[in-house]
Amino acid sequence: MNFLDHLLWGILPYISIVLLIGGTIWRYKYDQFGWTTRSSQVYESKVLRIASPLFHYGLVGVLGGHIIGLVIPWSWTDAVGISNEMYHLFAIIAGLPFGIAVIVGLAVMIFRRRTNATVFRATTTNDKIMYIFLMGAIVLGVATTVISAFQGHHGHNYRGDISPWFRSLFTFQPDVGLMSNVPMEFKAHIVVAFLLFALWPFTRLVHAFTAPFHYLFRPYIVYRSRGNEGRGARAPRRGWEPMATAAKLSDKSAEEQRRGLHLHRMKK
């Protein structure tokens, strides 16, 4: 084991998770206004209506597959009588359609984004960088499946090394040694995926974290009080307190502003 192994399998995952969690909290706190799907459907609908559900539903399946493969230990499936061959057959049959859906959906969406002038014009640099990592992680992931499918019985069994290593991350005792015999395509997939996680909070992918399941439970009509924000002009935000003398503050509208600030201080 050299330094690179430690870096990739012992340090990178933690950096990436810290950025993912910390970055998401920071973004939720400071950039609610930027937190959006930023849909491009208003420019082009026909292709999107096919490709986008294909990609997103595929992704839900792929996520499920990863949870089963990485979280459930080999010994447990053995214990309930599922042989390794049966497990892999099931994984290929159930997983491949989802994988294909994701890759086809993504390919069509990227093609659309590049060829439709209006959609391309609305694509930011941030989007482009994100797409490189998203596409990289997905293509490499499907590649691992395809390669192992061709290798049949000789294919690499990730449940023997990658999964235990993944679980060891959660106990803060990363077993870096487990990763030494893992084939290149798996390694590349994992590294790109962790880089994508690190990037996640700073891209439009954050919309996944606010999937609106609470819509099923909320009342249809929402009433909200105008609240204590003052009339017309809103209370200035922190850092924007006006400088003024006592005489100025006795002015009525200034009084309102001051109350806004007073509220602010009460909360702190």
Place this chain on the structure above:
Amino acid sequence: MRVMAQVSMIMALDKCLGCHTCSVTCKQAWTNRTGTEYVWFNNVETRPGLGYPKRYEDQERWKGGWELNKRGRLELKGGNRFKKLFTIFASPVQPEMSDYYEPWTYEYENLTNAPLGDDFPVAKPKSLITGEDTAIDWSANWDDDLGGTYATGHQDPIVEKIRTESEEKIKFEFEKTFMFYLPRICEHCLNPSCMASCPSGAIYKREEDGIVLVDQDRCRGWRQCITGCPYKKIYFNHKSGKAEKCTFCYPRIEHGIPTVCAETCVGRMRYIGIFLYDADKVTEAASVPDEKDLYQSQLDLMLDPFDPTVIAEAKKSGIPSSWIDAAQKSPVYKLAKVWKIALPLHPEYRTMPMVWYVPPLSPIIDLLKEQGHDGESKDNLFGAIDSLRIPVEYLAELFTAGDTGIIVDVLKKLAAMRSYMRDITLGNVGDESIANAVGMTGEEMYEMYRLMAISKYSERYVIPSAHMEEAHNLEEIGCSLDGDGGPGMLYDDAFTGMGDRPVPVSAGSYANTARADGKVDIFMWDGNSRPDAMFPNTSGSKKA
């Protein structure tokens, strides 16, 4: 009974000139930004016409508003909550830019920069979306004044409907053409389907004044509201990725001044006032089985502000007495509930819209005059209203879910008012029988005339300003969402990168126009004082 107050608008369509001043001033105030180039919170449509966006009234296609399900309960026409979530990855019914129009500008630079040549330089139209040359083929009012109606008029969903119902006659009469203008803003509905469609719960109705707003911080851009609104009055800002809509100029309303569209209306056709209504009964009123009963059921929601029980209940729900006073003086209450001459736009959508309209009468009078009749005689007018089936049916499709009886009653009242007032203008005594013929007294008729024809600013706009003493009472309670990390929290600008937020909207604070940097905003300058910043000291010596 839960009494709530609703700021509401009524537009008297007879007085609309079709000048689009409201649209232009609204756009300058609210949507002259990147991402909202194609957005008009206020637009003026010529009817018959396709409207903006094209054919937005065709709910079989756009799935806006509510319908009753098999059990007779209200359900979004776009589908129930599960269907909405399952189709969230690509909204199934979503207008594209081309359904509105592709916004453009002109290459004015070319007019001065073009090299000397034999031809005059031209300013070519450039798309604001692609930046490329564009051919302009539609806009927010492309069929203004019936322009191009020979080609597109038959696509008006209402024309389509009444034509299939009564075949050739409609067509013939329709070809003789009539038209009127229909200015539209957000309806600030009592039962808004945009709000019900929003997966994030970002759209809300303000408890104090009923204004419907989108919380820009909570909106995640799922765009279900755009499908949900049958009036297509919520728009997608394609730059920010969030929904935006008419705000009823709430910063102005809070100061007791009318919306920009009303303030600048050249024809003085807009009225703003408040209604008191029973919020507990809204769902029930919106669920009546027969669409034609929806107008009456909505009217029944509006409470009598003079009724002592209503006043007591209103006070119990915390409505300030200045608001109850305003409800008693409300011009919209008089037009809608007392005289019953204002009608809601498309009540059949079951959203309980709160921007109402007095239907137009003028085309009938003009037609009678052309035919050599006395256009303002009561008998001629009443007869004409009945015989001119087509406009009445067209109006009925717009305002009463197809019930022509209500439209005829309203038009008769308007006709009677003209007839009654003519006698008075000519120096005769008002003929009480004219007023009685439409179930009114001469005195009421005169009052109606005053409000409709010559009322002053303060009578057309009765807007109580927001009560801040109420808001300050909330200091003790606070809002549970305002806590640190909560979705309604106030911003901490510690991270300066995020500090360049838009300056809070402010229409008021006229008394407080001094800016921190000492400069003077010329629009806020009262013209009396002599601000130093406007008259710099040229001698070079600085004042202490």
